[in-house]
Amino acid sequence: MKTNGMIVAGVMSGTSADGINVALVRLPETQFAPSLPASASSGQRNRIPTRPASFEFELIGHGEYPYPQKVRAAVLAAMNAAQAGVADLARLNFLLGELYADAVISTERQFRVKAQLVGCHGQTLYHQSEPRTFLGRKIAATWQTGEAAIVAAKVGVPVVSDFRPADMVAGGKGAPLVPFLDYLLFRDPKVGRIVQNIGGIANLTAISPGASASELIAFDTGPGNMVIDAVTEKLFARPFDRDGKIAGSGKVLNKVIDRILSQSFFRTQPPKTAGREEFGREFVLAFLRSCGASKKQDAVATATALTARSIADAVRRCAGAKAGVRKQLFQEMILSGGGANNSTLVSMLAGELAPLGIRLRLTDEFGLPSAAKEAAAFAIMAHETWHRRPSNVPSATGAKRAAVLGKISFP
Numbered sequence: 001m002k003t004n005g006m007i008v009a010g011v012m013s014g015t016s017a018d019g020i021n022v023a024l025v026r027l028p029e030t031q032f033a034p035s036l037p038a039s040a041s042s043g044q045r046n047r048i049p050t051r052p053a054s055f056e057f058e059l060i061g062h063g064e065y066p067y068p069q070k071v072r073a074a075v076l077a078a079m080n081a082a083q084a085g086v087a088d089l090a091r092l093n094f095l096l097g098e099l100y101a102d103a104v105i106s107t108e109r110q111f112r113v114k115a116q117l118v119g120c121h122g123q124t125l126y127h128q129s130e131p132r133t134f135l136g137r138k139i140a141a142t143w144q145t146g147e148a149a150i151v152a153a154k155v156g157v158p159v160v161s162d163f164r165p166a167d168m169v170a171g172g173k174g175a176p177l178v179p180f181l182d183y184l185l186f187r188d189p190k191v192g193r194i195v196q197n198i199g200g201i202a203n204l205t206a207i208s209p210g211a212s213a214s215e216l217i218a219f220d221t222g223p224g225n226m227v228i229d230a231v232t233e234k235l236f237a238r239p240f241d242r243d244g245k246i247a248g249s250g251k252v253l254n255k256v257i258d259r260i261l262s263q264s265f266f267r268t269q270p271p272k273t274a275g276r277e278e279f280g281r282e283f284v285l286a287f288l289r290s291c292g293a294s295k296k297q298d299a300v301a302t303a304t305a306l307t308a309r310s311i312a313d314a315v316r317r318c319a320g321a322k323a324g325v326r327k328q329l330f331q332e333m334i335l336s337g338g339g340a341n342n343s344t345l346v347s348m349l350a351g352e353l354a355p356l357g358i359r360l361r362l363t364d365e366f367g368l369p370s371a372a373k374e375a376a377a378f379a380i381m382a383h384e385t386w387h388r389r390p391s392n393v394p395s396a397t398g399a400k401r402a403a404v405l406g407k408i409s410f411p
Contacts, residue, residue: 009115010379015200019066023375062372097150119382129173160382172399181377192330198339218396219270222310244344250301271398312352336370
């Protein structure tokens with residue numbers, strides 16, 4: 001649908017660290033109620049925008065840009081590292097800013113449009129949502145790197161970046177943030193939907209029929225592609241299991257999965273978040289040890305089944321769907337992210353959901369390609385920030401209030 005309005009470029013690079021996604025989105029200026037004046041009460045200024053009767057936006061186009069091999073290696077080495085060189089981290093910050101800018105400019109040229117604003121999530125190197133003692137104080141912390149000033153200078157438009165801290169200082173976990181888009185696009189007065197993204201980490205947004213934003217349930221369900229990719233790379237020297245072919249040739253070690261799903265993360269009630277801190281190097285090494293002398297294909301199959309089962313368990317435990325209930329609260333799961341391209345994973349997930357009466361669909365059916373979804377979300381959140389409107393969902397992040405997210409860099 002073509003509309004007049006602001007063109008915003010959303011930029012996303014996820015925990016898989018495989019590259020950069022850019023989405024060019026056109027948003028009508030009348031989408032939500034106008035910003036409230038500074039004289040309004042803080043409660044009024046921080047309210048979540050009311051969902052319009054019909055949320056409209058146009059996805060002009062999107063692009064995908066893999067990281068150069070050495071850049072990906074540097075990003076993975078920096079993630080959740082016990083030690084890292086300050087100089088290298090500073091250089092990586094500026095290098096990623098250059099790559100983000102190049103990706104936006106390439107996408108603009110491809111679709112022959114000029115963005116008026118950029119929303120850049122950055123590359124998460126560390127995310128600690130729960131406060132821990134550090135130098136005498138309890139601190140929660142997050143770090144998304146990629147210098148926004150470089151993006152603003154090279155693209156020539158303002159850039160909204162660093163979205164997560166504003167939610168955290170409002171008492172939230174800084175994630176998940178994409179439920180803002182999930183609510184706008186997928187809420188239905190009659191159909192209950194679980195919007196499931198499978199990136200490096202898997203996360204869901206459960207939207208019951210006719211739900212308001214304050215009634216959403218959203219949280220990270222556990223590993224998405226992260227463990228599958230790491231196991232595949234370690235055992236087969238391939239960056240990922242293309243189309244799930246390796247997993248499809250292996251046997252699932254159910255006892256390994258049962259032991260993992262008994263761990264505290266999976267038993268914790270939402271809101272909750274996860275990252276490489278929970279499912280990175282140390283987890284993968286322990287996972288491989290638990291697979292013992294089984295075939296390499298079995299380890300990949302088990303990692304893939306772990307993602308499928310942890311998602312289904314999250315639905316059963318936390319989203320209110322119960323097998324055998326005649327009137328289901330949720331009827332559909334809408335899938336996005338790189339995991340949607342893994343046919344073995346999708347098949348396993350469909351099998352897990354069938355007893356719950358939930359059928360799988362893709363975001364592509366709703367006009368939003370799965371590869372573009374998260375980048376589009378940060379374009380929309382940047383648009384809200386530019387208009388001084390909040391875009392976190394407190395029921396998803398655990399924040400005490402709605403918050404205007406991000407920081408603005410000018411060219």
